[in-house]
Amino acid sequence: MSIKPTIPKGTRDYHPEIVLKRNYIIDVIRDVFTKYGYLEIQTPSFEKRETLAGKYGNEGDRLIFNILNSGEKVRKADLKALNDNKTTEFINSISDKALRYDLTVPLARYVSQHQNEIKFPFKRFQIQNVWRADRPQKGRYQEFTQCDADVIGSDSSYLEYEMIQMYFNVFKNLGFQKIQIKVNHREILSSICRKIELNNNFNDFVTILDKLNKIGSEKVIYELKDKLGLKDKFHPLLNQIFESRNSSQALSLINEQFIDNDNSKKAYEELKNLFDLTLNNKSDVLLDLTLARGLDYYTGIIFEVVSLTNSEIGSIGGGGRYKNLTERFNANNLSGIGISFGLERVYHLMDDNKLFPEEIKSPNDILVVNFGDEFIHDISYVVSQLRTLRNVSVYPDFVKLSKQFTYADKNKYSYVLIYGKEEAQEKVIKIKNLKTGDENKHNLDDSIKNYKF
Amino acid sequence: MSIKPTIPKGTRDYHPEIVLKRNYIIDVIRDVFTKYGYLEIQTPSFEKRETLAGKYGNEGDRLIFNILNSGEKVRKADLKALNDNKTTEFINSISDKALRYDLTVPLARYVSQHQNEIKFPFKRFQIQNVWRADRPQKGRYQEFTQCDADVIGSDSSYLEYEMIQMYFNVFKNLGFQKIQIKVNHREILSSICRKIELNNNFNDFVTILDKLNKIGSEKVIYELKDKLGLKDKFHPLLNQIFESRNSSQALSLINEQFIDNDNSKKAYEELKNLFDLTLNNKSDVLLDLTLARGLDYYTGIIFEVVSLTNSEIGSIGGGGRYKNLTERFNANNLSGIGISFGLERVYHLMDDNKLFPEEIKSPNDILVVNFGDEFIHDISYVVSQLRTLRNVSVYPDFVKLSKQFTYADKNKYSYVLIYGKEEAQEKVIKIKNLKTGDENKHNLDDSIKNYKF
Numbered sequence: 001m002s003i004k005p006t007i008p009k010g011t012r013d014y015h016p017e018i019v020l021k022r023n024y025i026i027d028v029i030r031d032v033f034t035k036y037g038y039l040e041i042q043t044p045s046f047e048k049r050e051t052l053a054g055k056y057g058n059e060g061d062r063l064i065f066n067i068l069n070s071g072e073k074v075r076k077a078d079l080k081a082l083n084d085n086k087t088t089e090f091i092n093s094i095s096d097k098a099l100r101y102d103l104t105v106p107l108a109r110y111v112s113q114h115q116n117e118i119k120f121p122f123k124r125f126q127i128q129n130v131w132r133a134d135r136p137q138k139g140r141y142q143e144f145t146q147c148d149a150d151v152i153g154s155d156s157s158y159l160e161y162e163m164i165q166m167y168f169n170v171f172k173n174l175g176f177q178k179i180q181i182k183v184n185h186r187e188i189l190s191s192i193c194r195k196i197e198l199n200n201n202f203n204d205f206v207t208i209l210d211k212l213n214k215i216g217s218e219k220v221i222y223e224l225k226d227k228l229g230l231k232d233k234f235h236p237l238l239n240q241i242f243e244s245r246n247s248s249q250a251l252s253l254i255n256e257q258f259i260d261n262d263n264s265k266k267a268y269e270e271l272k273n274l275f276d277l278t279l280n281n282k283s284d285v286l287l288d289l290t291l292a293r294g295l296d297y298y299t300g301i302i303f304e305v306v307s308l309t310n311s312e313i314g315s316i317g318g319g320g321r322y323k324n325l326t327e328r329f330n331a332n333n334l335s336g337i338g339i340s341f342g343l344e345r346v347y348h349l350m351d352d353n354k355l356f357p358e359e360i361k362s363p364n365d366i367l368v369v370n371f372g373d374e375f376i377h378d379i380s381y382v383v384s385q386l387r388t389l390r391n392v393s394v395y396p397d398f399v400k401l402s403k404q405f406t407y408a409d410k411n412k413y414s415y416v417l418i419y420g421k422e423e424a425q426e427k428v429i430k431i432k433n434l435k436t437g438d439e440n441k442h443n444l445d446d447s448i449k450n451y452k453f
Numbered sequence: 454m455s456i457k458p459t460i461p462k463g464t465r466d467y468h469p470e471i472v473l474k475r476n477y478i479i480d481v482i483r484d485v486f487t488k489y490g491y492l493e494i495q496t497p498s499f500e501k502r503e504t505l506a507g508k509y510g511n512e513g514d515r516l517i518f519n520i521l522n523s524g525e526k527v528r529k530a531d532l533k534a535l536n537d538n539k540t541t542e543f544i545n546s547i548s549d550k551a552l553r554y555d556l557t558v559p560l561a562r563y564v565s566q567h568q569n570e571i572k573f574p575f576k577r578f579q580i581q582n583v584w585r586a587d588r589p590q591k592g593r594y595q596e597f598t599q600c601d602a603d604v605i606g607s608d609s610s611y612l613e614y615e616m617i618q619m620y621f622n623v624f625k626n627l628g629f630q631k632i633q634i635k636v637n638h639r640e641i642l643s644s645i646c647r648k649i650e651l652n653n654n655f656n657d658f659v660t661i662l663d664k665l666n667k668i669g670s671e672k673v674i675y676e677l678k679d680k681l682g683l684k685d686k687f688h689p690l691l692n693q694i695f696e697s698r699n700s701s702q703a704l705s706l707i708n709e710q711f712i713d714n715d716n717s718k719k720a721y722e723e724l725k726n727l728f729d730l731t732l733n734n735k736s737d738v739l740l741d742l743t744l745a746r747g748l749d750y751y752t753g754i755i756f757e758v759v760s761l762t763n764s765e766i767g768s769i770g771g772g773g774r775y776k777n778l779t780e781r782f783n784a785n786n787l788s789g790i791g792i793s794f795g796l797e798r799v800y801h802l803m804d805d806n807k808l809f810p811e812e813i814k815s816p817n818d819i820l821v822v823n824f825g826d827e828f829i830h831d832i833s834y835v836v837s838q839l840r841t842l843r844n845v846s847v848y849p850d851f852v853k854l855s856k857q858f859t860y861a862d863k864n865k866y867s868y869v870l871i872y873g874k875e876e877a878q879e880k881v882i883k884i885k886n887l888k889t890g891d892e893n894k895h896n897l898d899d900s901i902k903n904y905k906f
Contacts, residue, residue: 003781004782005504005561005566005782006501006562006566007496007497007501008497008500008501008549011499013496013566013567014494014495014496015494015570016493019492019494022495023493035840035843035844035845036845036846037844037846037847038846039472039817040469041472042472043466044460044464044466045584045596046461050456051458062523062524063523065520065521066521066523067518067519067552068519068520068521068544068547068548070517070519070586071515074540079532082528082530082532087525090530091521091527094521094547097461099520108458109458113458113459114466117468119860119863119864121848123846143499155850156823156849156850156851158826158829158849159849162847162849277830326458328455329455329456329457329458363487363492365490370611373611373730384618391489391490392489392490393489393576394490394611395574396574396611396612396615397609397611398609411572
């Protein structure tokens with residue numbers, strides 16, 4: 001019976017040109033992380049389910065891919081649990097591993113497990129795939145790559161500055177013209193929430209605030225009123241927050257309105273310190289009091305990177321500071337800060353804006369035309385020498401030339417190397433440029449260093 | 454409740470030094486594949502179960518990791534199948550995806566799915582993880598990396614020669630002194646089997662033959678007799694096979710004894726052609742008539758690479774020619790040839806024989822000692838300039854120097870950069886070599902190009 005060759009929904013094949021471009025981005029990111037003194041680690045694709053469970057909220061938990069226990073172990077399925085509608089218990093009975101959902105929980109597990117070998121502060125990066133059972137849709141996949149850098153075991157606010165530098169470095173090296181890093185602080189969000197007397201509804205407040213860019217300030221205020229009972233008297237203050245669209249305005253606003261306890265005082269100082277360090281009065285680092293992201297998770301400063309040339313694509317990076325990452329593993333006092341790059345979105349932005357260097361588009365360089373084994377054999381030394389400098393592919397079959405030239409053309413080779421009967425008699429090798437049609441002849445015993453391309 | 458931070462059995466964390474070494478090997482392999490004109494593709498980590506099922510034999514099928522359908526779909530579990538002991542049907546009811554078991558079946562699916570876009574012959578390589586539910590034991594893991602190069606859509610025997618060249622190139626570039634490539638042909642194994650009248654037991658014959666290196670020729674002959682009824686009169690011929698330990702002897706033996714039909718004649722010619730091309734009378738390519746591997750799969754020449762310096766570690770690479778790879782997807786006439794590198798074994802051999810270059814062992818280069826934000830701030834330009842050439846890590850916390858120096862030492866930094874109160878007054882930066890203790894001073898406005906390391 002024949003099977004239709006297809007892949008699961010939400011997954012992708014990466015064709016050669018895509019792999020080259022992805023590797024290019026990854027190499028740039030890896031290079032910057034390394035230059036800043038971060039070390040690369042890799043963790044297993046699957047973790048124990050107990051390691052991942054309960055870390056991503058109810059919604060996140062449902063998006064984790066569980067792996068069925070292998071062999072006869074599936075026979076231990078807890079049918080009673082299934083009949084009693086206890087889905088989690090049923091899954092527990094047949095699955096003890098799951099694919100990682102992000103790189104942060106594996107990091108927490110890693111530093112907890114190896115804390116006696118690690119010298120803290122631990123500066124690590126990790127570039128690996130993660131899997132989420134999201135409903136597949138345009139631009140959203142079930143398998144994708146995360147590129148994370150984190151420092152574990154330091155509270156220094158210098159790191160916020162370093163993370164921002166790394167963002168700028170990576171995007172500059174990738175050729176981005178104009179990116180903006182939005183900054184906010186979890187404690188300031190709490191303080192705002194207290195000030196407008198919604199502190200019993202912090203999560204709902206943040207969820208609604210997060211819609212600001214999509215629905216606008218008027219509708220946000222309407223929703224806050226409608227759903228959370230926001231009092232009218234706070235409208236002017238909220239409008240001030242929405243309108244404080246430069247960092248010094250926002251800093252003043254915090255100072256005037258939102259320092260109400262030690263935490264918010266400290267948050268203000270951290271933000272002020274960061275803006276002093278970045279020496280930035282321009283718009284490329286922006287204190288945005290409406291920025292709200294990953295709040296079940298971050299505890300301090302939060303970041304989000306957007307491209308100003310294509311702002312509709314949304315965030316191309318994000319991160320922040322978190323306390324007690326390793327708490328549930330009983331490894332105390334291991335807080336940290338991290339940033340992440342959204343490889344897929346960066347890829348699409350670069351593709352749309354033609355930021356990939358010309359030379360990575362096809363590695364197909366020289367195709368050796370096949371005139372039969374004896375001719376290939378004669379030039380095997382030349383070919384192996386050429387390969388020290390360039391990519392040389394020998395067409396494997398001795399078939400008619402038109403077929404081989406079509407192949408060279410369709411596969412976008414730059415040159416063909418010709419050595420057949422005629423060339424053997426003349427003791428020459430011909431190199432033909434497929435773009436210009438120019439042809440160069442070289443003596444068979446000429447050094448490949450003298451070859452003209 | 455606190456959870457013990459551990460990983461599933463059979464998986465590993467890769468610490469920074471391991472990642473560097475693995476990336477080094479992968480880069481060498483990728484470079485050689487690229488130089489020979491192979492293009493990299495990547496496929497999803499999971500495939501549809503129907504794509505993988507039935508491709509790896511009963512034993513292999515049981516080692517596939519199935520992924521539980523997500524969300525409420527697990528509720529569709531076929532309890533009747535479970536009660537009726539129909540494990541496969543039960544699994545079918547709750548799982549439609551599985552982690553890839555190798556890179557070959559995904560390749561077959563890939564070329565079948567995209568056959569209209571691909572220009573054949575298709576030279577592709579793929580370096581990705583695969584997963585097998587093998588019982589974890591020393592040196593055997595449930596997640597590991599395969600590095601495969603294949604050509605699909607060509608029968609040319611030139612490719613056998615190219616594959617052998619690529620093996621030598623990779624291992625030479627990795628610094629291996631002495632490797633041997635063993636070659637055999639599936640058709641010659643069949644012919645031997647016919648000759649000694651065991652042709653109804655081909656698979657059993659091969660399974661027993663495969664034990665030769667472990668148990669020796671006497672025991673192999675005993676087992677063939679005991680289990681398959683090998684006749685005594687064939688013992689001398691079998692001994693001749695076992696003793697033909699150089700390629701020209703083996704070729705003669707085939708020519709004299711085992712050409713009994715068109716297939717074995719063609720096989721002989723293919724082997725002869727290959728040995729003519731490799732021009733090799735030495736022992737580094739060896740026609741070994743006892744080599745038997747992957748026989749439910751390969752149909753022509755088969756390869757296996759061993760290290761002669763550490764032969765006990767077994768095969769460090771293997772491959773061969775196969776027909777009808779894409780048959781089950783109804784994509785006709787797509788045969789091919791491929792080789793694979795065993796990354797884990799290569800890694801361990803290189804580690805044991807100290808083949809990794811010194812410089813990849815620690816990327817920790819310069820640690821900037823932290824004397825407080827104001828000092829870090831003063832030298833931020835110098836640091837960013839230094840980073841264009843070297844890895845520079847700023848110690849994030851302003852803590853006592855002894856702690857920072859211990860950190861530099863434990864993390865194997867080569868240099869520390871010192872700029873504190875004293876240096877600020879002198880307007881100098883000090884670079885201290887941690888190995889030699891030597892210290893160099895540079896003016897704060899000196900170009901980093903003049904820095905001495």
